[in-house]
Structure formats: C-alpha cells, structure tokens
Amino acid sequence: MNPDLLPTDEELVYEEEILRNSYSMRLWWRYIQARFDVPFRKRIILYERALKFLPGSYKLWHSYLLERMEAVRGLPPGHASFESVNNTFERALVTMHKMPRIWLLYLQSLVEQRYVTKARRTFDRALFSLPVTQHERIWELYLRFVRQPGVPSETGFRVHRRFLKFEPSHMEDFIEFLMDSGKWQEAAERLAEVLNDQSFQSVKSKTRHQLWLELCDLLTKHAHEVSGLQVDAIIRGGIRNFTDEVGRLWTSLADYYARLSLFEKVRDVYEEGMTTVTTVRDFSLIFDAYSKFEESLLSAKMSRMGEEDEESEEELDESEMNDVDLLLARFSYLIERRPELLSSVVLRQNPHNVHEWHKRASLFKDNPARQVRTYTEAVMTVDPFKAVGKYHSLWTAYAHLYESQNDLKNARVVFEKAVQKIYKTVDDLASLYCAWAEMEMKHKNYKTARDILKKATMEPSFATKKLMQGDRDLPVQMKLYRSLKLWSTYVDLEESLGTLESTRKVYDQILVHKIATPQIIINYAAMLEENKYFEDAFGVYEKGVQVFKYPHARDIWTTYLTKFVQRYGGKKLERARDLFEQAIEKVTPEDAKPVYLQYAKLEEDFGLAQRAMKIYDRATKAVLDGEKLSVYDIYIARAAEIYGVPKTRDIYEEAIQSGLPDKDAKLMCLKFAELERTLGEIDRARAIYIYASQMADPRSDTEVWSKWHDFEVTHGNHDTFKEMLRIKRSVHASYTQAKDEMAALERQIAPVGQTQPPSTLKEGLRQLGFVSAGVQAAEGRILAPGDAKKNPDEIELPESDEEDETGEKLVQKAVPDAVFGGLAHKAENGGKEDDGKAPANPKAGKENNRDKDEPLGALERLKRQRRA
Incomplete structure (x- = not known):
C-alpha cells in the first residue's frame, strides 16, 4: 500500500472516533475539514468511506462533487478524467435524484464537456426526476445549452417547443431562436399567432406596435422563404392600425413586392402610399424610397446594357433602348410631380387651408386648365366656417383667372355664384362685391359696376326681414346692406362717376344706416364745400358731432371749427362762440388744449382781448397737469403782448399756486424771478428764489441753487449771500430728515419681535438708501451724534467777508437806493x-x-x- 495513504498520528484520533460511531455526519465532516491539505487521492478515499456509511448525505455529496469538478477544470474535452467525474455524478444521483443542485452541477459539467447527446438526455432525466416547481432552474440552463454553437438547430427547435408547454409566455424567446436559426416560415407563423392573441403580454416589454413592425420586416426581407401568409393584408392592417409608422409600412410592402420582382406592383404601392399619407414625414419617406427604386432600376438596366455591349459588338436592340427611355421618363416625371404630391399631403391634413389651395394653384401657372380644376375643387371642398384664411379669396382668384384669359363672361358667372354662397362674416361677401365692381371698372364697364354696388347695398324688404326674424343665424346676404366697406366703395365710385345728387343720396343712406365713420363725415362735408354748399356742409358736421363722442369726434370738431372760422371769420361771432362752447363742454382733458387755443385765437382776432384772457385762464384749469406749463407760457406771452409785462405778475403767482407739479413750478418760479430781476425788483426776485428753494433738493436739483447763486453774486451782498447759504443748509437738512422719518416708519411697520444685530440693521439701512442726519456708520461701529463725521456736502462760510465758499472774490456793486x-x-x-x-x-x-x-x-x- 502507498505509505502516503496510511493514516498519520493526527488522523488516528479521528479514526478511533469513527470506529466508535461510523454513522456520525459530524465526525466525518470534522475529519474531512481537518485534512483539507492532504493529497486529493487521500481526500477521495475519505469521501468514499464517508459516503459508504452516509449515502444520503447531501452535504457530503455536494462538497465531494465540487472538488471532483474543480480537479478536472481546465482539461480539454474528451479527457479520461471526465469519465470518472461523470460516474461519480451518476452514483450520487442514485440517492440525490431529487436534489436540483446536484443535477445542475452535473448538467453544467456535461455542457462544458460538449457532450451534446449525453447532456440532452441528462437534461431530460433531470426534468423527469425533479418536481415541476424545480423545472424553471433546469430550463434556464437547458435553453442556454441548445443555443450554443454545435448544437443541432432541430434539437434547439424541439427543446424550445417543449419549453413553451411549460412557459407559454416565453414565445418571444422561441421566435428569436427561430430567426437566429433561419426558420423564417415558423418565425412568421409564431409571430402572427402572437399578434392575433389579444391576451398576449410581452415579457420583454415590447408593444404590439413593435411586434407588428418585426413581422413586417420579416415578411418583406424574406419574401421567398415565407409562404402561406397574406403579406399584403397583414401590412395593410398595420397601416390602418398604426398611423405613426405609415410611411415605413408602405415602403415595407413595396419592398416585399420588389423582392418578388413584381415591379409594376411596387409602383402601384408607392403611388397609393403617396396619395394616402397625411404627414410630410411619411410622404418624404415614401418618395425617397420610390425615387431610389426607380433610380436603381435605371442604373441596373444601363449597367446590364453596358455589359452586353462589351461582350458583343452588335448594336443594342431598339426595345432595350426604349426601356431605358421609359425608365428615364418615369424617373423624371416622378421628380417633377413632387411639389404637387406634397401639396396634396398638406391638403389632406387640413382640406380647409385656403393658403395651401392658392399655393397649389400657383404650381400650375403654365396650365390654366389645371388651375381651373384646382379652384373648382377648392371652392367645393373648403368649409367657410372651418377655413384657415379668407375663403372669399378663392372665389376672387377663380374669377381673376378667367379675367386673365379675357373671358369676362365666365368671370361674371363665377362672381354670381360666389355672392350666393354662405360666408362666415359680412366683410367676406362685401369683399367679393368690391372685387367684382373693380373688375368691371378695370374693363371700363362703369355702369355695370355701379349697378352691382347698388344692388349689393339695397336693404332687404320688410317681408324678407319679417320672414327671417325668427332665424338667429341670418345669412350674411341679409346683413350686407350695413357693410361699411361696401358703402365706402360705392360712395367713392359715385364721387368719381356720378352726379352730386346721386353722391349725396349715397352719403345720406350711410348716415341713415348709422354706419358712418368720422372720416366719412369729413369727406361728405368736404365734397359739399367743394360744390359751394357751405351750410349743408356745416349741417353734416353737426350730425357728426352729435353721433360721435370724444376722442372719435376730435377730427370732426377740429375740422368743423377751422372751416367755420375760415368761412365767416368775425361775421358770425356769436355763433362761432356757441360752437366753441359746445366743443369745450364735450372735450376731454386730453384734447382740450388745441380747442381752447383755437377759441382764444378767435377772440384775439375778431373778439375782445379780455375774453381771450379768460379763455386762456379756463384752459389752464381744463388741460392735463403735464400741459399746464405750456398753456401758462402761452397765456403769459399773450398777456405781455396785449397788456404789458407787469400784467403777467398775477398770472405767474396764479401759476405757481395752482398746483403745478414741482418740476414745472420750479421752472415757473425761475421765469418769474428773472422777470422781476429785469424789472429791477430785486427783493421780489429774492423772495421768489426763497420760495422755489423749498422744492429743490440741493443734492440732486442744482438748477435753482445755481441761478440763485449767480443772482446773489450779481445783485446781493454779504448778508443776503449768507442767508442763501443758511436756507440751503436748512433745506438740505429738511430733505435728510424726511428720509430719516421714512426709515423710522419702515422700522415701525416691520414685524413685531424681529431682532437683528446692529450690523445687520445698519446694512439694511444702507441698502434701502436711508441717510441718517446725526448717526453714521464708520469702520464697522455705530457713531453717536456727537462723534458723527462732518457732512461732506456742508458748506463752510469763509472768515473773510470778501470771498464766498468757493474761494471766488465777490464783486462789490452799488445797490440802488430804491x-x-x-x-x-x-x-x-x-x-x-x-x-x-x-x-x-x-x-x-x-x-x-x-x-x-x-x-x-x-x-x-x-x-x-x-x-x-
């Protein structure tokens, strides 16, 4: 036996414990973990011994299988060691066949070994052994396996079909697999089934619109591979349902027929698409695709003819040349039709767009017949109450089209039909009658033009009015007789071509209908004056001033008074005075000044100077505050011219005390002081300067003080000059105190309880622009009144009596004894x-x-x- 496999002294302790209790999982696991660093063969023996006693231990099998897999990691597929690992997995599955983790480890190992058949069968065994609740974990790995390179597509196809029985909602994955595998027919059918199923919910968050576009792309790009589906009906259904992709779907349908080499059908589809889309974007998409299609056909034909010409020296067939000419003509005709087709798209968006109809007619300026058809279609299509633009301009342009062709008969027919139509406003119908009359006058049919306007301005009969009395929406033809535009054209025509009596009748009718304007009143009176009917002209003015109020009656009153004074002068003075009094009674302050001045001029020229002065005095109280100064200037100038300069003193005093704005009051005081100075009244002039100084802030308004300074230098003495400086300081202090009071008022109205540090309050006063008279901030601290810095604007009097505060030498002049x-x-x-x-x-x-x-x-x- 190999000595490395024999137990060591440390292992004997574990061996003795195991001998005592061979079925203890805890003892075996401690033993295995303690011998983690021993050779792998020895650990295998330990695992095998433990599993012999504990074959149902998941923990032991899982750890054992992981180590066996790690041992063969990195070996090439087909290595002999994999067979031993696979046998181990098979032995483990005898007892662990209900454990999904063991199956996943085995399947992962087989996928890495690239054993396709064995892996497929093992996946099937796993699905057969595990409960259905655990199948999801197996299917995830199974689907990744069949998508690997080297796995037959038929296998993947069958596996995906089986998976759909488990998860029908994953149809999109199956469709993607079919498209990746090139099974276009099956993919199209499955995609069509998805779209027909209204209850289908995409697991990839795709909308039905996206799925429909995918189907259209599949059908058009693989027209030869897909059969059995009605491609035309499917795409047209998408065109009806999905209006935001109409252009793309039309081009897809045309592309489908182009791949089938049905070129005439392609042209029909493009033409149908261009004549049905309603947006410029879709039209541009279809037109660009159409033009590229025609261009590609022409290029292909010419390149093929060039190749045939190189192969054979024979001349090209005449039919082939005709084909090229035909393709070229079709392409050119398509390009020429683009503006017309685009206009049709815009009109489909809004058929009541008058401007677009005019633009469309201008496209056919070289084809009058097309223009006639365009205007005929326009006037029949546009609804006057929905029209964008002036509907009557279509009828006018329609008639002028016939006029430009010297066909006045048909032009009159157009106008006759036009005036019988219903319009939104009376002005539209009046414009048509005016255009009709102008056309007749242009061709010197003056009598016809007058008859047209006379008929148009005729008031409907009493019976007609009574018949229409219950109708709230009266047609404009019933209101036409009160159209000012129509009457103005009629009266201009009568003045040019008619007699005085006929013209007066027209003017009188305008006054009867109460549609006259101030300008019509003035024109009527001017016409009567030209014909020496002065009193009748003044009567017209009287009617005008009774009808109109200010400010509309301003021009009528001005013209009336001017004409009356020019006519009679002082002959009818009382009547003129009465007219002016009426005008003054009705005039507004905004328009009072010219009327009063004209009235005063009348009294100066033909009446009494005293009345003229009273009128000037009344004018100073009637005009606006901003115009009072100018009226006083005129009043003073006229009084000085008539009564002499001393008489103006009262007017000056009245002007200063009449409540003029401070700015104007100061100017008036300066003029008054200058007047007294020229009269030698030095003390009076000085008193006026003292009064004006109260309205002049020395810091901003220097005009009063500079003039007073020059006055004292010229006419004063040392005491009067010191008095001026004292008053200047006093006024300066009063304005400063007023600002301090405003600051105190702001602090009083501040929210109660608002507390701020002294530095914040100080900065706030600086931001608001308040200037303290006694307390000033310096170097970040609050100064007491006694510590305040000297005012930089304060004027120090020189110690010498001979110099002023500027250092200039005072000029000593003799003071008059008076x-x-x-x-x-x-x-x-x-x-x-x-x-x-x-x-x-x-x-x-x-x-x-x-x-x-x-x-x-x-x-x-x-x-x-x-x-x-």
Whole structure:
C-alpha cells in the first residue's frame, strides 16, 4: 500500500472516533475539514468511506462533487478524467435524484464537456426526476445549452417547443431562436399567432406596435422563404392600425413586392402610399424610397446594357433602348410631380387651408386648365366656417383667372355664384362685391359696376326681414346692406362717376344706416364745400358731432371749427362762440388744449382781448397737469403782448399756486424771478428764489441753487449771500430728515419681535438708501451724534467777508437806493429819520427786517404756503 495513504498520528484520533460511531455526519465532516491539505487521492478515499456509511448525505455529496469538478477544470474535452467525474455524478444521483443542485452541477459539467447527446438526455432525466416547481432552474440552463454553437438547430427547435408547454409566455424567446436559426416560415407563423392573441403580454416589454413592425420586416426581407401568409393584408392592417409608422409600412410592402420582382406592383404601392399619407414625414419617406427604386432600376438596366455591349459588338436592340427611355421618363416625371404630391399631403391634413389651395394653384401657372380644376375643387371642398384664411379669396382668384384669359363672361358667372354662397362674416361677401365692381371698372364697364354696388347695398324688404326674424343665424346676404366697406366703395365710385345728387343720396343712406365713420363725415362735408354748399356742409358736421363722442369726434370738431372760422371769420361771432362752447363742454382733458387755443385765437382776432384772457385762464384749469406749463407760457406771452409785462405778475403767482407739479413750478418760479430781476425788483426776485428753494433738493436739483447763486453774486451782498447759504443748509437738512422719518416708519411697520444685530440693521439701512442726519456708520461701529463725521456736502462760510465758499472774490456793486427805501436817507442824515418822508418801499423794508429778525419763522411760513 502507498505509505502516503496510511493514516498519520493526527488522523488516528479521528479514526478511533469513527470506529466508535461510523454513522456520525459530524465526525466525518470534522475529519474531512481537518485534512483539507492532504493529497486529493487521500481526500477521495475519505469521501468514499464517508459516503459508504452516509449515502444520503447531501452535504457530503455536494462538497465531494465540487472538488471532483474543480480537479478536472481546465482539461480539454474528451479527457479520461471526465469519465470518472461523470460516474461519480451518476452514483450520487442514485440517492440525490431529487436534489436540483446536484443535477445542475452535473448538467453544467456535461455542457462544458460538449457532450451534446449525453447532456440532452441528462437534461431530460433531470426534468423527469425533479418536481415541476424545480423545472424553471433546469430550463434556464437547458435553453442556454441548445443555443450554443454545435448544437443541432432541430434539437434547439424541439427543446424550445417543449419549453413553451411549460412557459407559454416565453414565445418571444422561441421566435428569436427561430430567426437566429433561419426558420423564417415558423418565425412568421409564431409571430402572427402572437399578434392575433389579444391576451398576449410581452415579457420583454415590447408593444404590439413593435411586434407588428418585426413581422413586417420579416415578411418583406424574406419574401421567398415565407409562404402561406397574406403579406399584403397583414401590412395593410398595420397601416390602418398604426398611423405613426405609415410611411415605413408602405415602403415595407413595396419592398416585399420588389423582392418578388413584381415591379409594376411596387409602383402601384408607392403611388397609393403617396396619395394616402397625411404627414410630410411619411410622404418624404415614401418618395425617397420610390425615387431610389426607380433610380436603381435605371442604373441596373444601363449597367446590364453596358455589359452586353462589351461582350458583343452588335448594336443594342431598339426595345432595350426604349426601356431605358421609359425608365428615364418615369424617373423624371416622378421628380417633377413632387411639389404637387406634397401639396396634396398638406391638403389632406387640413382640406380647409385656403393658403395651401392658392399655393397649389400657383404650381400650375403654365396650365390654366389645371388651375381651373384646382379652384373648382377648392371652392367645393373648403368649409367657410372651418377655413384657415379668407375663403372669399378663392372665389376672387377663380374669377381673376378667367379675367386673365379675357373671358369676362365666365368671370361674371363665377362672381354670381360666389355672392350666393354662405360666408362666415359680412366683410367676406362685401369683399367679393368690391372685387367684382373693380373688375368691371378695370374693363371700363362703369355702369355695370355701379349697378352691382347698388344692388349689393339695397336693404332687404320688410317681408324678407319679417320672414327671417325668427332665424338667429341670418345669412350674411341679409346683413350686407350695413357693410361699411361696401358703402365706402360705392360712395367713392359715385364721387368719381356720378352726379352730386346721386353722391349725396349715397352719403345720406350711410348716415341713415348709422354706419358712418368720422372720416366719412369729413369727406361728405368736404365734397359739399367743394360744390359751394357751405351750410349743408356745416349741417353734416353737426350730425357728426352729435353721433360721435370724444376722442372719435376730435377730427370732426377740429375740422368743423377751422372751416367755420375760415368761412365767416368775425361775421358770425356769436355763433362761432356757441360752437366753441359746445366743443369745450364735450372735450376731454386730453384734447382740450388745441380747442381752447383755437377759441382764444378767435377772440384775439375778431373778439375782445379780455375774453381771450379768460379763455386762456379756463384752459389752464381744463388741460392735463403735464400741459399746464405750456398753456401758462402761452397765456403769459399773450398777456405781455396785449397788456404789458407787469400784467403777467398775477398770472405767474396764479401759476405757481395752482398746483403745478414741482418740476414745472420750479421752472415757473425761475421765469418769474428773472422777470422781476429785469424789472429791477430785486427783493421780489429774492423772495421768489426763497420760495422755489423749498422744492429743490440741493443734492440732486442744482438748477435753482445755481441761478440763485449767480443772482446773489450779481445783485446781493454779504448778508443776503449768507442767508442763501443758511436756507440751503436748512433745506438740505429738511430733505435728510424726511428720509430719516421714512426709515423710522419702515422700522415701525416691520414685524413685531424681529431682532437683528446692529450690523445687520445698519446694512439694511444702507441698502434701502436711508441717510441718517446725526448717526453714521464708520469702520464697522455705530457713531453717536456727537462723534458723527462732518457732512461732506456742508458748506463752510469763509472768515473773510470778501470771498464766498468757493474761494471766488465777490464783486462789490452799488445797490440802488430804491432797494433800501427810507433807510438810505436815514444813513445820509447820520442815523436820523428823514423829515417826514416815507420810505420808498416800506413793505419791502419791513419784510427784509422781519426775515432778518425771524429767519426760521419766514421759512416756516413759506413751507406752510407750499403745503397749502
């Protein structure tokens, strides 16, 4: 005996225990695990000894078989060691035939050994031995086995058919196997069965649409291998059911016939597809396939003729040349028809697309007969209430087509039929009548054109109205007589070709039907004026202003008043005043300015200047706030021209106190101050500057302050200049305080309980733009009012009396004695009162003294006046 197989001292312990209890699984397993590193032959003996006592132990058999399989791993198929392993598996299955794991190990080993017949029989034995609940594990490996190379396709076919009896839902796997095996007939039949079964659920998440496309591809690509199925009916059924792949299915059907060499049938299929699809994508797909088909036939024919020409020097048969010409003509004809076929597709999408019908007719511009057929089809197809575009334009283009061929008779027939159709709006029918009349005028049939419009504008009889009274949806023919477009064309034609009386009748009918517009009123009156019927023209204006309100009556009133003043001037002044008063009574603030100015101009030219001034005054209160400044400028200019400059003071004061916006009020103050300066009233000008300064923020509005500065430099003294600077600081502080109050108000309305650190509040005030007058942030800390930095905008007065804050030298000028009044005489008398003479301007002196004694009080009074 081989000494390596004899038990060692360590093994004797296990041997003694086994002798005492040879049927203990625990002892044998400990023994085997303890001798894991011994030679493989010795471990085989241990396993065999253990299995002799425990032949029904799954654990021992499983471990033993795994080690036997690992020992032969990597050996080439057909090695002698595999036979021993297979015998071991067979001995194990005597007792382990109900264990699926043992079967799987055996089957996996046989698959690796490439024993096809033995493996197939073993798979069958496993399925026969195991319960049906365990078959799924066997079938998974079985199907992978039959798909391996080298396994006969017939074997795989039979195995898959058996598997379908176990799992009928896996038909898709069987179909894939059939297609991989080249069994196209069986695959097509099985796929057709799946599609016919409405209860079929795909295990691969394929839709019926995908399965249908697979069937179509199979039938078309393997037309010769598949028989017994109605391919044409199947594909056409897919075309009816699956509208999103219509183009692909049509090309598949054509490809099917092309593989059968039925070329005429292919053309029929392509033509049918192009004339039935409703999307441009499907049409493009079919057209491209069709053109490639024709091109391939032409190329094949020419290449075959070239080969025959090289083989034989004889001339080609005339019939073959004719075939080439025929194929070339077919290809060219197909390319030429593409725009027409594409237009048909778009019209199938929406047959009521008027623009597409016009586009289609333009394709046949060289073929009038085709254009006539197109327009005939269009007017019969399009529904006026569903039309996209103007339906009446089809009839108009239809008639103009005959007109372009000098066939006026048929053009009139088209118009006569057109005006009898039902339309969506009255304007459509009116456009047809206008186009008909224009055609007749173009060919100088003026009387016919007037008769057409006269007939169209004729009001239906009372009996007809009563008959149609209960019909809510009246036809447009019953409403045509109120079409403004039709009446406008009619009146233009009458003005050009008719008499004055006939034209007036048309205008009067428009007024009776109450469809006139302001422009028609003006045109009617202008026509009467041209024919010297002035009072009749003014009567038309009167009707217009009674019918229309502002803003629609603006042009009528403007023209009426202008024409009346031009006609009569001052002859009928009271009547003109009455007209202007009526206009002013009805005018809106937006349109008031030109009316008032025209009224005032009338009084200036023909009336009284005092009335003109009153009208200007009324205008300042009637116009919009944004136009008041311009009206005041005109008012002041006219008052200065008529009454003189001093008269304008009252107007300036009224303008400033009338509630003008601050921007306009400041401009008015500056103009007023300039006026007083030119009149020598320096104190009055200064008071006006003081009033205007309350509305000017020194930080942003510098116009007032710069003009006041120049004024003081020119006309003031050291005290008045200091007073200006003091007021400037006061105004600056008032605006700053207002912003601080806004900040405090914002903090008050903040949510209760909102707590933020001082730095956050400080940043918030900065973001909102609030500027504190006494507390400023510097270097990340809160400064107390006493520690606040100096305001960079604060103006420091120089210590010298001769220089201002900019360092410029003040110009010393003589002040007129009138400025100081009686004080000048008192100074000349050594401080004594004049001998009984009053000061030249006592009010100014008192006011100046009061301002000097009580500067803050004067400022407060100005503020209160501004607020009032």
